[in-house]
Amino acid sequence: MQRSRKIVVLGHFGVGKTSLIRRFVEDTFSDNYKVSIGVHITKKVVVLNADDAVTFILWDLEGTDEMEQIRDAYLLGTHGVVFVFDVTRPSTFQNLIRDIEIVRQKIQGPPILVVGNKTDLIDLEKLEQQMLENTIPYDFLTSAKTGNEVEAVFLKLATLLNEDA
Amino acid sequence: MRMLEQYKQQYLAGNIQFAIVDPNGKVLDCDQHVLPIAPGDSLPDFHPFFECITEISKGAEEEILLNCVHLPGKDSEVIADIHIHRKPEGLLVIIYDLSQHYNNYQAVAQARNESIIKEELIVLKNQELEEREKFKNTFIQNFSHELRNPLGSMLSITNLLGNTPLTSEQRQMIAFLKDSNQNLKLMLEDILSISMIATGRLALDQKVFDFHKFLELIRFTYSAKAEQKGLSFALEIDDKIPERLTGDRLRLYQVLTNLLDNALKYTEEGAIGLRISLNQRRANKVYLRFVVTDTGSGIAPESIPKVFESFSRADAPANVKGTGLGLPIVKGLLALMESEIQLHSSLGKGSEFYFDIALKYPLPSEEAAWLMESPATYTLPPWAKKGKKFKLLIVEDDEGIQTVLFKFLMDTGCFYIDLIYDGARVMEAVIQDQYDLIIMDVDLPNISGKQLTRLIRGLPMDPLKSIPILGLTARAYEQNLAGFRASGMDEVLTKPFENNTLLNTVFTLLK
Ligand SMILES: Nc1nc2c(ncn2[C@@H]2O[C@H](COP(=O)(O)OP(=O)(O)OP(=O)(O)O)[C@@H](O)[C@H]2O)c(=O)[nH]1
Ligand SMILES: [Mg+2]
Numbered sequence: 001m002q003r004s005r006k007i008v009v010l011g012h013f014g015v016g017k018t019s020l021i022r023r024f025v026e027d028t029f030s031d032n033y034k035v036s037i038g039v040h041i042t043k044k045v046v047v048l049n050a051d052d053a054v055t056f057i058l059w060d061l062e063g064t065d066e067m068e069q070i071r072d073a074y075l076l077g078t079h080g081v082v083f084v085f086d087v088t089r090p091s092t093f094q095n096l097i098r099d100i101e102i103v104r105q106k107i108q109g110p111p112i113l114v115v116g117n118k119t120d121l122i123d124l125e126k127l128e129q130q131m132l133e134n135t136i137p138y139d140f141l142t143s144a145k146t147g148n149e150v151e152a153v154f155l156k157l158a159t160l161l162n163e164d165a
Numbered sequence: 166m167r168m169l170e171q172y173k174q175q176y177l178a179g180n181i182q183f184a185i186v187d188p189n190g191k192v193l194d195c196d197q198h199v200l201p202i203a204p205g206d207s208l209p210d211f212h213p214f215f216e217c218i219t220e221i222s223k224g225a226e227e228e229i230l231l232n233c234v235h236l237p238g239k240d241s242e243v244i245a246d247i248h249i250h251r252k253p254e255g256l257l258v259i260i261y262d263l264s265q266h267y268n269n270y271q272a273v274a275q276a277r278n279e280s281i282i283k284e285e286l287i288v289l290k291n292q293e294l295e296e297r298e299k300f301k302n303t304f305i306q307n308f309s310h311e312l313r314n315p316l317g318s319m320l321s322i323t324n325l326l327g328n329t330p331l332t333s334e335q336r337q338m339i340a341f342l343k344d345s346n347q348n349l350k351l352m353l354e355d356i357l358s359i360s361m362i363a364t365g366r367l368a369l370d371q372k373v374f375d376f377h378k379f380l381e382l383i384r385f386t387y388s389a390k391a392e393q394k395g396l397s398f399a400l401e402i403d404d405k406i407p408e409r410l411t412g413d414r415l416r417l418y419q420v421l422t423n424l425l426d427n428a429l430k431y432t433e434e435g436a437i438g439l440r441i442s443l444n445q446r447r448a449n450k451v452y453l454r455f456v457v458t459d460t461g462s463g464i465a466p467e468s469i470p471k472v473f474e475s476f477s478r479a480d481a482p483a484n485v486k487g488t489g490l491g492l493p494i495v496k497g498l499l500a501l502m503e504s505e506i507q508l509h510s511s512l513g514k515g516s517e518f519y520f521d522i523a524l525k526y527p528l529p530s531e532e533a534a535w536l537m538e539s540p541a542t543y544t545l546p547p548w549a550k551k552g553k554k555f556k557l558l559i560v561e562d563d564e565g566i567q568t569v570l571f572k573f574l575m576d577t578g579c580f581y582i583d584l585i586y587d588g589a590r591v592m593e594a595v596i597q598d599q600y601d602l603i604i605m606d607v608d609l610p611n612i613s614g615k616q617l618t619r620l621i622r623g624l625p626m627d628p629l630k631s632i633p634i635l636g637l638t639a640r641a642y643e644q645n646l647a648g649f650r651a652s653g654m655d656e657v658l659t660k661p662f663e664n665n666t667l668l669n670t671v672f673t674l675l676k
Binding site: 004006013014033034035037038039040041042043057062063071073074076077088089090091 | 212213214216217220221224229230231232233234235244267270271274275278279281282285286289
């Protein structure tokens with residue numbers, strides 16, 4: 001039987017969690033913003049190589065600017081976390097380190113990837129500089145709109161989980 | 166009682182589903198109220214949400230509640246709370262269909278999130294615009310400063326050149342050169358004013374001045390200017406306005422000349438005018454209304470808001486020259502004076518610009534002090550004429566200004582002059598020679614004028630440490646000037662300056 005892994009995608013609202021998952025799972029994008037409430041769950045098989053694949057059960061959580069408010073029940077049995085912020089809105093990353101700490105307390109163990117999304121809207125070089133100057137630790141800079149680096153996030157997560165297994 | 170039970174059945178049953186499943190999520194028994202599942206189905210196959218069941222069955226919790234889960238219902242999406250209880254037979258899964266409740270909540274969240282995000286983006290956008298505006302203004306400000314030095318040299322050299330033997334053709338050319346220099350200087354001042362207003366670096370002076378003399382100067386200037394254009398100029402003053410007032414004479418002059426120049430510029434025939442009336446007199450304040458009129462082309466109503474904006478002159482005819490900053494400067498200066506420019510205009514008939522300001526008029530004691538302080542126009546003092554020469558030290562690294570200063574002061578025949586380019590050599594020179602006055606550029610390359618002044622003021626020898634020091638600067642901000650004075654300079658002049666101003670200042674300091 002194929003291994004399946006529960007991945008929760010979380011972050012402030014409107015940062016593009018739903019869009020990233022939709023890009024990854026269906027390879028589509030919409031400019032419309034429909035606020036997610038509660039949780040949407042989808043499934044996607046990630047092929048690592050010819051004879052290795054893993055099924056991701058992707059939990060797309062309602063966005064919140066208070067990480068404490070995330071319901072613990074949603075996090076039960078989580079194998080990996082994608083924390084998304086919006087590079088065009090400082091409020092979604094100015095307390096990033098603290099936000100991640102809170103998430104870390106709730107989910108001890110599994111890897112957390114930090115992703116800055118909507119890079120299509122600003123100059124990537126300037127952004128990288130700005131992130132460096134403000135010591136914002138991130139793992140990937142993505143665009144759900146263009147698809148840039150989206151796959152890379154999930155492949156990286158799959159690889160990390162594979163090593164653990 | 167039975168009725169109540171019946172209703173309860175009817176309403177609750179439709180929204181709640183019960184299922185018993187084994188640890189792998191296979192349905193052992195269930196009803197069909199919410200989700201289309203049947204005994205024998207595998208819940209994880211029905212929807213990936215139920216993969217969590219295997220996890221829960223391994224865990225220690227007796228029961229778990231998962232709120233607001235989106236699942237595929239019988240004909241549309243269902244948003245449900247899912248309660249899972251561990252029981253001896255397996256897991257009891259209770260599904261509460263709360264779609265209606267959650268859809269209401271979604272609408273609220275939608276509105277809230279959208280408005281928060283929109284607001285944040287607007288704030289960001291404004292910040293960005295403000296930063297760009299600030300950058301632009303600082304850039305313009307610095308740039309105009311850089312232009313002041315060479316312009317100062319040009320003005321002075323042209324003056325000097327005018328005093329040498331010339332043919333009448335050359336004299337004409339000099340006149341033209343002077344004119345152009347003067348225009349350049351005015352435009353530069355405009356640009357500097359507007360950028361200083363925009364960056365909030367302009368402070369108003371509060372000094373006593375002779376209001377009637379002030380208006381005489383305007384009458385004199387604008388009668389001549391109007392006549393040149395074949396127009397007439399009328400100045401009306403309410404004679405109940407006190408003679409002396411307290412305020413920023415220069416800035417008020419700038420406001421009025423900008424308005425009058427503007428009136429002249431757009432009027433081809435008829436008259437321009439300035440009318441000043443006393444609105445009221447209270448405590449020690451007068452409330453004045455200034456009205457500048459013209460019989461020019463007028464301004465279309467839709468263009469009126471635009472005429473006071475920087476860099477966007479309303480459909481300026483191609484032949485009208487200048488920076489177009491006159492009216493924006495007026496608006497900015499009046500805002501500093503807590504007033505506002507108003508405008509009545511009709512196309513083809515002319516315009517009327519007006520504003521109200523309150524000016525203090527001085528108490529008798531203040532007035533006396535002013536009369537004593539008020540500087541006389543320059544005449545060589547008798548003791549200077551008798552042939553006593555003063556020793557001056559000029560410290561200036563800009564060669565153009567150096568030459569100009571040197572030549573002009575030499576020509577008066579009143580001075581011996583030493584020139585130093587390098588700030589580092591000043592102390593040595595000051596100690597060796599007994600100077601009567603030091604004229605010093607405050608922006609020297611190696612050591613600042615302020616530092617030098619402090620060094621000199623700190624010298625132990627008495628006549629040396631109190632040598633009058635006159636600073637020259639291209640940076641005209643109030644706060645800078647105050648800083649220079651605080652360092653011990655006796656006076657500071659802003660470049661470019663008029664020869665007469667320089668001489669006056671020099672002799673005042675030498676007295
Ligand atoms: N330009 C651009 N817009 C994006 C990108 N990702 C998402 N968006 C837009 O951002 C808005 C929010 O996207 P969602 O994916 O709904 O964000 P979310 O994080 O799921 O939001 P919540 O569910 O409310 O927490 C939508 O209008 C998207 O079209 C991106 O990479 N580039
Ligand atoms: Mg979402």
